[in-house]
Amino acid sequence: MPQYALELCDLSRHFQLKNGVFSAPTTLKAVDGVSLRIPPGETLGLVGESGCGKSTLAKMILGLLPPTDGSVLVNDQVISNGNRFALAKQLQPIFQDPYSSLNPRKTIRQIISLPLQLHKVGDKRSQQASVKQMSDLVGLPERLLDQYPGQLSGGQRQRVAIARALILKPSILVCDEPTSALDVSVQAQILNLLMDLKQELGLTYLFISHNLGVVEHLVDRVAVMYRGKLVEQGTREDIFRNAQHPYTQALLSSVLTPEPSLGLPELLDDSAWANAS
Numbered sequence: 323m324p325q326y327a328l329e330l331c332d333l334s335r336h337f338q339l340k341n342g343v344f345s346a347p348t349t350l351k352a353v354d355g356v357s358l359r360i361p362p363g364e365t366l367g368l369v370g371e372s373g374c375g376k377s378t379l380a381k382m383i384l385g386l387l388p389p390t391d392g393s394v395l396v397n398d399q400v401i402s403n404g405n406r407f408a409l410a411k412q413l414q415p416i417f418q419d420p421y422s423s424l425n426p427r428k429t430i431r432q433i434i435s436l437p438l439q440l441h442k443v444g445d446k447r448s449q450q451a452s453v454k455q456m457s458d459l460v461g462l463p464e465r466l467l468d469q470y471p472g473q474l475s476g477g478q479r480q481r482v483a484i485a486r487a488l489i490l491k492p493s494i495l496v497c498d499e500p501t502s503a504l505d506v507s508v509q510a511q512i513l514n515l516l517m518d519l520k521q522e523l524g525l526t527y528l529f530i531s532h533n534l535g536v537v538e539h540l541v542d543r544v545a546v547m548y549r550g551k552l553v554e555q556g557t558r559e560d561i562f563r564n565a566q567h568p569y570t571q572a573l574l575s576s577v578l579t580p581e582p583s584l585g586l587p588e589l590l591d592d593s594a595w596a597n598a599s
């Protein structure tokens with residue numbers, strides 16, 4: 323067993339922004355020196371407000387965006403652009419939007435079996451058996467397999483995305499806001515499914531969310547991101563009961579704030595930042 327399912331070492335992604343024809347470009351540090359480790363079987367929640375760099379971090383882990391600096395290790399192996407194909411057997415994404423992540427012109431059966439075809443796993447017959455087994459596992463009725471994504475509900479589409487992600491039997495899932503595009507009533511079903519699958523298949527999760535309520539119920543550890551940096555990491559209990567960093571405290575109190583107009587900037591006290599590490 324690897325020591326770490328996922329390890330990020332001083333990972334950065336900077337973007338050069340052009341501010342007009344005559345002015346010099348400025349650098350946006352979307353992700354800036356992030357280091358974290360997830361042992362096999364653990365669920366790490368990565369939280370932070372919109373724009374703090376969560377998706378940029380996920381794209382680098384998935385090999386979709388090259389880092390400016392630093393490295394990503396999956397099951398103790400360094401990932402580079404050259405081995406993205408091999409990476410798919412170890413690590414798979416589940417994205418926010420099950421509407422745009424499924425090809426509308428393919429049947430559900432074709433969508434779920436495509437990774438097996440691309441990776442030449444088994445013959446046609448065994449591939450179809452795997453599709454059936456995987457759709458049972460994610461609670462997708464067999465009658466839906468010959469339909470198209472447009473004929474399915476949001477929750478059913480996300481089950482398809484999960485089946486497709488699991489068909490190559492990866493050990494790690496990177497879930498980027500996997501329920502935020504779904505109706506509230508369906509969100510809990512999908513979250514429960516992800517947790518059941520974790521138990522059954524012994525998966526490791528990086529669970530990215532701006533929703534602390536979701537994270538609190540799912541994760542073993544939490545990493546808090548603010549403006550491209552990790553400001554605090556700890557166990558779920560550490561973070562939810564005894565947060566040390568003022569940003570984490572502000573993020574937690576913003577969930578509970580009785581006054582919705584009071585956003586994070588108001589809750590953050592600049593003087594507290596001066597003393598924070």
Ligand SMILES: Nc1ncnc2c1ncn2[C@@H]1O[C@H](COP(=O)(O)OP(=O)(O)OP(=O)(O)O)[C@@H](O)[C@H]1O
Binds near residue numbers: 352372376377379532
């Ligand atoms: N290709 C790009 N070019 C320039 N800037 C970018 C690019 N991609 C992301 N950014 C910027 O990097 C910052 C982080 O974006 P990112 O999408 O990672 O945030 P996020 O935390 O995932 O937000 P959200 O929760 O809203 O998706 C933002 O300021 C964004 O505008």
